[in-house]
Amino acid sequence: MTWFGVSKQGTYRRVLISPLANPTDGSPELKRRLTLRQLTMMTIGGAIGVGLFLGSSLTIRLAGPAVILSYLFSAVVAVIVAYSIAEMAVVHPVAGSFGVYAKTYLNEWSGFAVRATYAFVQIIAIGAEVTAVAIYCSMWFPSVPQWVWVVGVSVGLIAINAMKVGNFAEFEYWFAIIKVVAIVAFILVGLGLIFGFGPVRAVGFSNLTADGGFFPHGLRGVWLAMTLALTSYMGVEIIGVTAGEAAQPEKTIPRAMRTVSLRLILFYVLSIIVMLSMTPWDRMGSGITGSPFVLAFAAVGIPFAGSIMNLVVITAALSSANTNLYLTTRTLFSLSRDGYVSEMLGRLGKNGVPYFALIGSTGGMVAAILLAIFAPGRAFLLLYGVAVAGMFFVWIVVLLAHLSFRRSLGQARVALLPIRLPFSPYSQIAALIALAAITISTFYVEGLQYAVPSFMPFLLVITVFYWVLKRSNGT
Numbered sequence: 001m002t003w004f005g006v007s008k009q010g011t012y013r014r015v016l017i018s019p020l021a022n023p024t025d026g027s028p029e030l031k032r033r034l035t036l037r038q039l040t041m042m043t044i045g046g047a048i049g050v051g052l053f054l055g056s057s058l059t060i061r062l063a064g065p066a067v068i069l070s071y072l073f074s075a076v077v078a079v080i081v082a083y084s085i086a087e088m089a090v091v092h093p094v095a096g097s098f099g100v101y102a103k104t105y106l107n108e109w110s111g112f113a114v115r116a117t118y119a120f121v122q123i124i125a126i127g128a129e130v131t132a133v134a135i136y137c138s139m140w141f142p143s144v145p146q147w148v149w150v151v152g153v154s155v156g157l158i159a160i161n162a163m164k165v166g167n168f169a170e171f172e173y174w175f176a177i178i179k180v181v182a183i184v185a186f187i188l189v190g191l192g193l194i195f196g197f198g199p200v201r202a203v204g205f206s207n208l209t210a211d212g213g214f215f216p217h218g219l220r221g222v223w224l225a226m227t228l229a230l231t232s233y234m235g236v237e238i239i240g241v242t243a244g245e246a247a248q249p250e251k252t253i254p255r256a257m258r259t260v261s262l263r264l265i266l267f268y269v270l271s272i273i274v275m276l277s278m279t280p281w282d283r284m285g286s287g288i289t290g291s292p293f294v295l296a297f298a299a300v301g302i303p304f305a306g307s308i309m310n311l312v313v314i315t316a317a318l319s320s321a322n323t324n325l326y327l328t329t330r331t332l333f334s335l336s337r338d339g340y341v342s343e344m345l346g347r348l349g350k351n352g353v354p355y356f357a358l359i360g361s362t363g364g365m366v367a368a369i370l371l372a373i374f375a376p377g378r379a380f381l382l383l384y385g386v387a388v389a390g391m392f393f394v395w396i397v398v399l400l401a402h403l404s405f406r407r408s409l410g411q412a413r414v415a416l417l418p419i420r421l422p423f424s425p426y427s428q429i430a431a432l433i434a435l436a437a438i439t440i441s442t443f444y445v446e447g448l449q450y451a452v453p454s455f456m457p458f459l460l461v462i463t464v465f466y467w468v469l470k471r472s473n474g475t
Contacts, residue, residue: 040256041176063225064216065208070225078233080431083421084402086257093249105404114397121390122328127364129321154365175319182312190274254419328361389455
């Protein structure tokens, strides 16, 4: 099947998407071994993690039952970003994804900055995920220090990511399947309890309007909750990152994107509705001490339900951390192949895995271990908060690149795309305005006040690094 590619001169030519799309200088390339089912489940596995299972305790505290609207509105923004990436990915199915798109359609600095930021965000997110596993495990083993769990989980994840991509993807597929099946089971069991199927009395929806009503903190609470609810969808961009290893990207990417978008919205919104219906919201938003999903099941009195759900959220965190480690490794690989970082990070092992990039991606785990030792009570929010501003920056650059991509392609060529973002360019503009406003709102959320100030020095450092590198190369 034929699509449009971009030449180095910026003019369009027709190219056939093949396993050798975007070859570099003859160096070994990533292998196209990811199938549609693997790509779909990896994306879902990457997006459904601690943002939903652990971070929701904070969003509930901010908005009460109305947090349902926060997740719904956030889903709209996330889908716009995801569709923007998917459009570009079917035309350019390359390693580096939106970093390459930003470089092609905006400028070279954007291409470097968005990849460096994404790698940084994912490294931090990995630390947050493994920290979440330690928090969950403390429910069963409260006397075991958090750092013990963080170290054990980190070693296991590195071993999994050292597998060749086909084996890794199959492992992650089943990892994510457990998560999806558990969420579906949670929703079905929850609906049974709500409507009174079985021997128990119907819970109903009274908890959605009790204890201050549906809007206990007004619309302001709904908006502020979006600062964290939106980051719960971090991971939808994996569709683009995996494009360099996707088999038949012109077919698998559009199908995976449509499937993932629908499932994520249903999973997030339905699970939040069920959880808040089962248990009063003011009993679940007390802080980062455990998953509100576990508390919801434990509160209804079903034997072992809390422990089973705790096992599920541990699996969810492991799956998300596993995918994030994959994403970071491929992003560092892409930066190396473009000459921004050491060429060692661009080397592939015999099984097609960039081992040195994998080692470089473990920084978040080291940070998590140190925080688990010296600041265990604040480790999760410290890590997660830093990732928030960085991810907002990445999504803003993606949307700006997509606007330029659409203009460059022209209406005739856009009509040929197998997946298209509706209402463009108005959807991207609306999402950009929302992202900018939500970024400003982080200053009013406890625990996130320093998210943007913490990110700005990083952006300054990588900008200085970029210009020094440009000058040293004489360009």
